[in-house]
Amino acid sequence: MASRLSFYFALAVLLATVVDASNSISSTSDEAVSISKSLFAWWKLDEKIGYLVADSSGNKATGLVKQAESQLAHTTDGIVFDGATYIFMGTTPSLSGQTDFAVHAWVKVPPHIKQQLCIIQQRSDIYGEWWLWILNGNLWFTVYNREYQFNIKGTVPVTDGTWHHVAAVRNGTVGSIYVDSKLDKSQNGSKIVNLNSSLPVFIGYDPRDNKRYFHGELKEVQIFSAAVVPVGFNPMSSYGIIVHSSTIQQRCMDRVAAFNMRDSALPEFSI
Known part of the structure; x- marks a missing residue:
């Protein structure tokens, strides 16, 4: 649990949002960006x-x-x-x-x-x-x-x-x-x-x-x-x-679920 909380906190600090030309909000964490x-x-x-x-x-x-x-x-x-x-x-x-x-x-x-x-x-x-x-x-x-x-x-x-x-x-x-x-x-x-x-x-x-x-x-x-x-x-x-907390929360849950399915440890993030 502690490692997952650290994972959430690391993502919450690192991620931000960008408003694109259509005025929609998208996370800059989208893979390579x-x-x-x-x-x-x-x-x-x-x-x-x-x-x-x-x-x-x-x-x-x-x-x-x-x-x-x-x-x-x-x-x-x-x-x-x-x-x-x-x-x-x-x-x-x-x-x-x-x-x-x-x-x-x-x-x-x-x-x-x-x-x-x-x-x-x-x-x-x-x-x-x-x-x-x-x-x-x-x-x-x-x-x-x-x-x-x-x-x-x-x-x-x-x-x-x-x-x-x-x-x-x-x-x-x-x-x-x-x-x-x-x-x-x-x-x-x-x-x-x-x-x-x-x-x-x-x-x-x-x-x-x-x-x-x-x-x-x-x-x-x-x-x-x-x-x-x-x-x-x-x-x-x-x-x-x-x-943007809601975007991060959903992305965190998606990634945690993916790692759990692979029976793999959560990745390390540095701030």
Whole structure:
């Protein structure tokens, strides 16, 4: 029984869901397709010293922390951004063309903060950009290239001094934002605009306008090159992936039944 429970937990942490063009939900565990293939960049922000932020996706999108102070403000949960700190990722994690994509992060913002805040963006002084900001305490997700594909301003507050999982997703012409796995708002654009991969990625700052410094804490920032949506809140997941519990439960039962029929031991999974 213990091994089976471990099996369930491992799958629950590793699996996620993707919304396809028909707006149906399908698990990325479908045989050869795994969530790791769409994980484009993953910054845990758990470094204790130094000015480099590791990319745990394996794509080598190392970030460089820049700030006015001489000491990094790390905590056990993430990095503290004090309004003068940001992270430069360069163009290694930059997205291109009309690809579906998603951005996930954990944010903790003090309730007294009222100004615009940049969580993460791919943006510069040329077109083909996207950003996930906070405006008036709510999420703001935009994709733009000479015209807006969508410009979504949320309604669910995320600046209350507690941790929130936030996500922004482009799925074809549709853009959506989520707070703690629940859909906040969606918008349907008239067409899919191209992203420009020559634009660098920044966490915590908008250098084009020289403002929108983040105030608060960030951790587990991820970029996916697929429309990975948070459809089942799992605050215990250290992987940062939000899973669709019913899909996983059924898939777990199917695989357990298959192994039982073969009188074989359950496979080992590592997280």
